[in-house]
Amino acid sequence: MSSKQLLVKICFGLVVGIGLLSCERDPFTTNPNHKLEFSADTVRFDTVFSTISSITLELRVYNRHNKAIKINKLWLEGGSSSVFRFNADGYPSGQTKMLENIEIPANDSIFVFVEITPQANMQSTPVHVTDNLLFSLNGQTQKVILEAYGQDVVVLRNYSLTADETFSADKPYLIFGYLHIPKGKTLTLQAGTKIFINRGSKMILKTGIRNIQLDNTTIVVEGNLVANGTTDKRISIRGDRFDWAYTNIPYSYLPSQWGGIYFFSETGNNRLKNTTITGGNIGVLLYGSSTIPVKLDVDGSIVHCMGAYGILSQFGDLSVINSEVSNCGKSAILQLGGSLKMIHSTIANYMPSVFAGGNTSRPAVDIVSFTKKNGAVAAFPINSCVIENCIITGNLQNELSLQDTTLGIPFNVFISNCLIKAEKLSYPQLHEIIQTRAEGNDIFVQTTPDFDNIKESGYFDFRLSEQSAARDKANMTVSQHYPTDLLGKNRLSDNKPDIGAYEK
Known part of the structure; x- marks a missing residue:
């Protein structure tokens, strides 16, 4: 055997030996003190x-x-x-x-x-x-x-009422796909009812009257929805996730987990009283026409953390009393035609950039009488818009937009005794307005929570701070018709009612 052949065999043996050694398993410890x-x-x-x-x-x-x-x-x-x-x-x-x-x-x-x-x-x-x-x-x-x-739960999948129904507080309801209230049917929610909505997928709901494109699980109302919550037994409508999206942010704080509540009722007695709606894309959508408005009364309610709009009213007959609409990816309130009455409500748009949608570029309240597309004007007559004793504020410099036109489209707007964040307000429809450039924490208890310490620091709190410019500034004549605030507190006890939904 030549020296070269011998060298090759030795090298080959070393490689094989090393390979075999590397394939051997680590010896297992048998020491009872070695624990996991x-x-x-x-x-x-x-x-x-x-x-x-x-x-x-x-x-x-x-x-x-x-x-x-x-x-x-x-x-x-x-x-x-x-x-x-x-x-x-x-x-x-x-x-x-x-x-x-x-x-x-x-x-x-x-x-x-x-x-x-x-x-x-x-x-x-x-x-x-x-x-x-x-x-x-x-x-x-x-x-x-x-x-x-x-938790036991009543599961409803792609559910359409066949008769009038009442949801009770005995067990929560879990919705998959859609919950549909057909024309002529009424769904009543008793005080304390809890509705959880699963994140869904796109579908077309064919109701027999219209085909509705749904991008997520949605409550669709063609009949009547009557939510009868109380201050101590509020109704809750939210997503179904209880866990944490991130180590410091629970899903209950995030928007766009479900679609929203869509009202198409030609006639109806729709009411959301003492109801909290959170985590959807459009909290409430009213979709009417210039001849048949959709009617909804919102009283003592909270619409919070929406990916797009809090309340979008297209030819709606909308009343918002003693309510909070807050933290939306676009406007908190968008009125496209129709009528709006908003009294003693807090409209606060402080959507954090860390959330889906980020900081909004739309004003908190947007009143629109027309739109333009490819040069064509679509008219949305504002038959009536009365806003009194309200707070309108947020992250932007100007949180109120009134889109009037010289085209003769009705624009009947009256806004008085409100605290509005703006650099400049020159609308003739404004009366006795408190204009402010104050940041949120100068008005409310908390609008910049510490998300690294959320369990201890708490979340957004739109009750008034001690130094808030909204304190004691409401129109007493208006307040006398609404003597209690969103939480049931008497706002007339000191004869100095505060602007907004919450009495200090």
Whole structure:
């Protein structure tokens, strides 16, 4: 054998030997003191609706030692009947809710993903559900607690009323697709009713009267919607996510999670009283015509955090009393023709840039009598617009826009005794106006929350601050017709009512 051949064989043997050594598994530790570490001692879900699969939560399992660890057994203490399930290192727990021989290399980690589908509990209040995720290794057992609150819910999928119905506060309602109130039918919401709306997909709803393009799950009203909340038992309409979109922002604070409430009623008795609507795209849409307006009374209600508009009224007959419309990606109130009566309401547009939609470029209140497209003018006559004792403010320098025209289109607008943020106000329709350039925290309790510390700092609070220019400045004659504020507080007790929805 030549020296070259011998050298090749030696090199080949070294390569193979090194390869075999590199393929050998790390030796497993058998030291009972070598334990796992976890990213959390409890995997905690918030409210999860019964029979509906939860979101997936993550647990990270660490091996901080210089030898590999073998988890001999990983299982749920509740066994196969547990309502929880998990996936560890890519392996699903299956019907047995158990895995064996899971390996974690030295100084490495694995992910465990946990879900839950609670069973119906036949109760109106949430039920605490717990289990333990157990890890057996080196003769020791470690555990991570799993917990959630299971809430029974009435599930409605692409639901259209066939008769008058009443929703009660006994159990919440979960809407998928759409909730449709046909012409001639009335849906009544009792005080304390909670409606949760799942994020949906685009569809066309064919009602027999019109075809409606829906971009998300939506409540469609062609008949009547009557929401009868009270100050202590408010009605809630919001998205169905209870978890956190980011580590510091819960989904309950985010817009565009569902579509909105769309009113197409040719005739009707629509009312939203003491109702809180949050997290949609257009909170309330009134879609009427110049001959048949859509009527809606909003009283003591909150429309908050919308991706586009808070209330968009096209040829609506809209009344907004003692209400808050706030933080919308576009205008909080857009009136395209029709009639608007807005008294003692707070219109505050402080949409944070961190949210979808970012800071709005539209004024908080926009009153429009015409639009132009390709040179053609579309008329939206403003038959009546009366705004009194209201706050109109936000992030922009000018938060009120009145779009009149010299084309003879009716523009009957009267605005008085309001606090309005603006650089300059020269509209002849304004009377006894307090013009301000003040930032939000000079008017309200809080408009710049600390999102890095949201649980402690709180969220937006549009009650008046101590130094607010809106204090004691309302027109008493108007206030006497509306003696209590949005929260039920007497605004006449000191004979100096405040402007806006909240009495200090």
